[in-house]
Amino acid sequence: MNEMTRRHFLERSSHGLGSVALASLLNQSLLAERSRTLPGKAKRIIYLFQSGGPPQMDLFDPKPQLEKFHGKEVPDSVFNGQRLTGMTAGQASFPVAKSTFNFKQAGQSGQWLNSDLLPHLSKVADDISVIRSMHTEAINHDPAITFFQTGFQLAGRPSIGSWLSYGLGSENANLPAFVAMTSNRSGQALYDRLWGAGFLPSKHQGVRFRSGKDPVLYLNNPEGISTDLRRKTLDQIGALNRIHHQEFYDPEIETRIAQYEMAYRMQMSVPELTDVSSEPDSTFKLYGEDARKPGTYAHNALMARRLSERGVRFVQLFHRGWDTHSGLAKQLTQRCKHTDQATYALLTDLKQRGLLDDTLIVWGGEFGRTVYSQGNLTPNGFGRDHHPRCFSMWLAGGGVNPGQSIGETDEYSYNITKDPVSVHDLHASILHLLGVDHKRLTFKFQGRHYRLTDVHGELIKPLIA
């Protein structure tokens, strides 16, 4: 359904002009009912994007056989003619590097997780469903992350959060439907378009919440304009716009009046939302003391809970630095140290609050990493290059069948041997869990109906409870 049809429908269905502005505010929830055609359990989603490409064989996909292959060349039969990145294609040797970290079975389900790196996540192993057989078409960061965010490798399409904002709207009139947050500046670059609306109306673009005193751009009044004075000026703007509306009758003016009011409500509600100091000590015990510090992953994870609690449809965290081309052991330890506890805390916190049942959590990066060493295979110096052919992600919460690992890879964690899952399949399943049929959420642009999944996407059956 496109925007014009929607507006037309609303204008038709509302009697009298006073209700037009109201309709334009309510249209999101109206549309929500129309897009939610399946009995999806999840109402909202928190997507923990691990930017850079976490190594699957060090975290979720144990390969004990690598012990005997360690230091030996990866056989040609495993490469099978694959194109490598420019960073390692020229290497004379491709020695296998086993994981230097230990795996253990965790929980009742006995899922294999890396107990050195993910001690906290291991405690909630029964709540997560790992997909070990993810694959992607891209081998470099930009196209790979763009593919994950928009379903297409080239920039210009709407991001998944924008699709959901368009399809399901917001549950909270004072906050945007789609919020993005970033942590760890020292990693691969991120871009505004990763949460951009593409060809969808720009109100569906993700709003980045930043650390610092202006969490939303231009939220704060200029120095010297107090809240009271702002209220007065908004009353003036509203009154003058209403006078103008009487003459011009344009429903856009009514929408503008309503949006200025919403801006004020955001000014009132966002500072309370981003101020975590009112959280009890137990929160910081759970998430870690880092959660007190804006800009950290732990803080963003806590913010994700606070945003979800308030009905924000799509919260997406981007944590950078998983691009471990060298010094993998040290880097990976750091990344996990900064994220593992907070991720576990978020899951646990949502569960305690009864929110995990209808909140979908997704964890993953844009691709995996190679089993062979980038550079020389030294104990501390070695790294891993980008690997699109197989990698691991996990999902939890709203409608997910937990406590299992889906898919299998070969003994090198190089090729998928069972149940491959494409990025389109993941998108289709995420929408499904939110009650949206990925084939029916469309937007007509340049002569055709676009979908997040384009012409692809099969549901990951075992994932869906």
Add this chain to the structure above:
Amino acid sequence: MKTSEDFGAQGEVPSHPELLDWLATEFIRSGWDIKHLQKLIVTSATYRQQSNLTPKLLEVDPHNRLLARGPRQRLPAHVIRDQALSLSGLLVEKIGGPSVSPYQPKNLWIEMSMGQKYKQSTGDDLFRRSIYTIWKRTVNPPSMALLDAAEREACWVGTKRTNTPLQALTLLNETAFVESARKLAERILRENPDDPVTHAFQIVTQRTPRPDEKELLTQGLRDYLAHFKANPDAAKSLIKIGTSSVPKDLNPVELAAHTTLANVLLNLDEVITKE
């Protein structure tokens, strides 16, 4: 033609095909003169109609497909900024040269890219027309992006035009808009201190305020004056925003109150809309 990005079989059928045909042949006849065509359109009786709606028009033709009224549309991002700079006298109309880096919230670039820092321009370069603003595609100039400027990631033919709370926050609080309000206040106080409300209203709307509008604004100005008289430090903070010099001969309380008035005026729907 609603689908300006698609004139093919998948596009919408135009509302006035004969008119389009005629305009096309006229375009050819004039020797492909774009200026001639634009002039012809904007000086036509159809284009120059009033853009007022009536309940009946809204019912019969909500999207003005039949052109029974003139267009009424929010101004594009760069025009809104340029207009504010121009009305206040800040706009620098120099042509050409390298891109400039106007005000931007701190650390936007460095938070997103690997170590790149935004180096804000100084002096005149802060107030050049918005087409000269540097455009980093990975981190758009935020006030432009929020007001629906094309993202420059993919080719756009149509225009996006949304109406959001973040746009309200931008126009209310962004430095260039606040500084424009202050310079506009200064202009009003110098040009017509006896009737600043009428004068300011005329500058931003090109019309005389109706009695009820004038009364509202006058009452508002009185409130702002009282507010800043009671909070002189707030007045000083407000008029310090931006980089252009603060006049020593104007009373800070008065300047701040008129800045607030100008801030209101620059946010009116009528002011950011072409009608």
